[in-house]
Amino acid sequence: MLKEFKNFILRGNVLDLAVGVIIGAAFTALVKSLVDNLINPLIGLFVQSTALAHLEFTVGKAKFTYGAFLNDAINFVITAFVIFILIKLINRLFPKKETTEEEKINEELDTLREIRDLLKK
Template identity: 45%
Template sequence: MLKEFQEFISRGTVVDLAVGVIVGAAFNSLVSAITTYLLNPLIGLFIGQIDLTDMKFQILGATFLIGDFINAVIQFLIIMFVVFMIVKMMNRVRRDGSLSKFDQSGEEIPDPQTEYLQQIRDLLRYQQRNNNNNRY
């Protein structure tokens, strides 16, 4: 059983998942800091209240922390936008086969299928010319 657990842990997918969780937690901390320390004061300037976390109202003794909810919505939107951009980039890589069709010198990278087809065409032309020259 210990050996099976060791094999499971040493798989690449488990390690990738662990790295993803760690990076996600760090990214979440970054987004929280951006929301709390940059966006909240900026929004607070426009609505006349500097700290959004202090925004709240009470109904029949129940306190609703509207500022915390706004912070959560902003964080969610930021994270979802970043995830959307990553998925869009991955779809583009999967569809095109690479991020860019140009190499570092700025020249277009030829499609391998096109290259093979051009080589076959050139070989057929060569054979046809040789066959025509051998007839006479």
């Protein structure tokens, strides 16, 4: 069981996922800093507030901090845009190998043969 766990951990997918999560967390912190320190002060010039996250309104006893929501929305849009650009760049640098019609037919034939062999057993 320990050997199986070691093989599972050392497979590429798990390690790639771990690296992705770590880089994603660092990237999120970077985008948050960009929004908090550069973009929010620019927006604050137009909304007459020093920090976008502090914008709020109250209805009765309920306090709605719409500025915090706007701050998170800006973080999301910037993060999504940068990931979009990175994916486009990676796809351009490492284009996918297009499979020919013959290769597709061979794959289907192999699959059908495997099914046939399993049914024989």
